[in-house]
Amino acid sequence: QKEVEQDPGPLSVPEGAIVSLNCTYSNSAFQYFMWYRQYSRKGPELLMYTYSSGNKEDGRFTAQVDKSSKYISLFIRDSQPSDSATYLCAMSMNRDDKIIFGKGTRLHILP
Amino acid sequence: DAMVIQNPRYQVTQFGKPVTLSCSQTLNHNVMYWYQQKSSQAPKLLFHYYDKDFNNEADTPDNFQSRRPNTSFCFLDIRSPGLGDAAMYLCATRVGGKGEQFFGPGTRLTVL
Numbered sequence: 215q216k217e218v219e220q221d222p223g224p225l226s227v228p229e230g231a232i233v234s235l236n237c238t239y240s241n242s243a244f245q246y247f248m249w250y251r252q253y254s255r256k257g258p259e260l261l262m263y264t265y266s267s268g269n270k271e272d273g274r275f276t277a278q279v280d281k282s283s284k285y286i287s288l289f290i291r292d293s294q295p296s297d298s299a300t301y302l303c304a305m306s307m308n309r310d311d312k313i314i315f316g317k318g319t320r321l322h323i324l325p
Numbered sequence: 326d327a328m329v330i331q332n333p334r335y336q337v338t339q340f341g342k343p344v345t346l347s348c349s350q351t352l353n354h355n356v357m358y359w360y361q362q363k364s365s366q367a368p369k370l371l372f373h374y375y376d377k378d379f380n381n382e383a384d385t386p387d388n389f390q391s392r393r394p395n396t397s398f399c400f401l402d403i404r405s406p407g408l409g410d411a412a413m414y415l416c417a418t419r420v421g422g423k424g425e426q427f428f429g430p431g432t433r434l435t436v437l
Contacts (some may be wrong), residue, residue, distance in 0.1 A: 222365060246424045257329075257415050257428035258368070302367065310356075310375075315367035321337040 217241055220303055222315030228324050233290040237250045237303035238315045240284065244305040244314075247279050249288045252318065261301075262288065293323045328352050329429035331416050337435045338406050346401040346432045348416030357399045358426065359391060360415040368415055374399065375421060403434075411436045 220237045250258035262277040264270045272278045278287040300318040338344040360368035373422045374393045390402040417426040
């Protein structure tokens with residue numbers, strides 16, 4: 215079993231819809247959870263950074279962590295065509311620890 | 326405004342011909358990373374510097390070397406590129422003690 219599992223997609227949704235992106239993981243020691251957005255041929259851009267379980271909201275983005283289920287989610291409200299990108303989940307045990315990435319989910323928002 | 330800068334953005338080299346990729350940062354972060362990312366794959370950590378301390382991942386081939394002459398700059402040297410080394414190379418930085426990593430735009434390496 216891989217440490218971090220993420221459905222590669224592609225996921226296509228109409229503009230304005232709520233998008234749900236998810237990752238599961240196997241290592242219960244992970245405490246820090248991240249979501250990165252990566253446009254084609256660009257470097258990853260940090261969207262959300264959370265610690266332990268719970269929700270964090272930033273504009274149209276909400277990150278959710280359920281450590282009991284080893285499951286993290288990113289919700290995008292009022293999705294826009296500009297949200298079309300690959301979304302990578304990532305996690306680490308400690309702040310100074312190595313980050314483990316998922317393979318990314320390709321998201322297409324259809325105008 | 327660019328905070329993590331990578332040059333060149335695109336690099337073409339020949340099989341076996343040494344190549345150097347560069348990364349610079351204006352954030353004054355003390356931790357710098359090099360990742361390799363192949364198409365539809367997760368970024369793979371090659372090595373990182375925590376201040377001047379170099380940390381190599383166990384599965385990073387000897388063909389890959391790195392230098393960090395000062396806080397702002399870090400280089401990735403590929404001594405004898407093979408076809409399998411064609412990838413996007415990403416530089417990232419972080420403040421020690423804080424978890425967020427900030428990535429540069431990447432250098433796409435093509436090996437002919």
